[in-house]
Amino acid sequence: MKRAKLIFQEGNHTWHVIARDPQKPNYLIDTNEYLISYNNQSILTDPGGLEIFPSVFAAICSAKNPEEIVAIFASHQDPDIISSLSLWLEFNPALPCYLSWLWMEFIPHFGGNEDTFVAIPDQGIAIPLNDLTLQAIPAHYLHSSGNFNLYDPIAKILFSGDIGAALLPHDETDVYVRDFDKVVKAAEGFHRRWMGSNDAKLAWCERVSKLHIDMMCPQHGAIFQGKDVERFINWFSELKVGVLRT
Template sequence: MQSRVLFKEGAHRWIMFARDPLKPEKIIDTNQYMIVNEDQAVLLDPGGIELFSSMLSSVVKEVPIDQIKYLFASHQDPDIISSLGLWDKALPSATLYSPWLWEGFIRHFGMESINFSPIKDEGGSLSLAGLDIQFIPAHYMHSSGNFSVYDPKAKILMSGDIGAALDKPEAPFFVEDFDQHVVKMEYFHRRWMPSNKAKHAWVERVSKLEIEMLCPQHGAIFTGDNIPRFLDWLDTLDVGIAVR
């Protein structure tokens, strides 16, 4: 699995883990993220069970395992959090932040030791060694209980499945040609985002944030002018249609 430092300022870092060449062929590629501040770290959408060994070996190259104090699951999908039962063994004292709505479902992946901290519908925050990490409501985008993560210091928004694109493993880490990238996003967003009302609410909410990187769970990261271009594109896209 490849790792890439997206942001570094002193003891504050964002690291992306993706493009695992050893993943099973029919498993879609996912982006996992880790925020580190001082001597604490949080794993964001740490991935499916089939990626656990690659993720663990990549993560411990960046931080000692006892510094991983928190996990975050934006929603209940298996590509996001089905590795939970294994992280439960590796991080028995950690806390998982996730939508309250999905606790009963997420526990099916295995959670005996990790503490569960439910996120209320209106959002919340996590203090990572004094760094305020914000949980931004993203309900029905595409899950009925869903959150994005915003780091106001790094100015990074982890958007989850919003902005996702299915791409080749050798594709660039950052969006280079927006018009070509739209082709890789459109079907997914039309099919999996069920509500134009919810979509408009999310776009309005995150448009008020200062964002220098918009990091989805699949595909390339948006930077610079491609961030407002993506938000404008998404805001005008008609979703909630059963595309066949």
């Protein structure tokens, strides 16, 4: 089962990761969900697919009151990102979902209506969470053509979606990166094939290198901390992407 782990706390400001599940079926890709909370309101990032909704919901209930979730943030349109939307809307029909304007007519196939979705323009927007302001950071073509990260400038945490994702061996369940070289070796093939544009990659690297990031939290794999964040950005900037894995 998935479990919620506290990765940041400063007063009433917290981040929990709903971490990888070693007991998941082998036919499912593993995912990380993040719950950002500030003064009794929360945003859930990339809540995952239908198959894992019960596990994600139970993990959240162990850490926070799910009724405090005031919004969902979807980095892009993939089913492992947002296909559980209909179940979240059964829990709270008024729950808004932030996502790229590009997917406004696609994601409703998973659930919701015209009142559910908040369109993020290509340049990104500020997303309020009580008295905290989060920033939707453009990450287009990495890998989706309408793709965003989410940055918390107070916690100095970047939710990076598929950027930084590593499909680690089934028995490696560390929440944080322990061996940088081993993790990026596992990430290399994924990034070469799934990240579609070298120009977009370099633009993203330049953009996020200007942010103060203590943790970079991908949707798959382990969390980068401290100097490993800069190491990853430098590694990624030099990696040729948009090619078949060989």
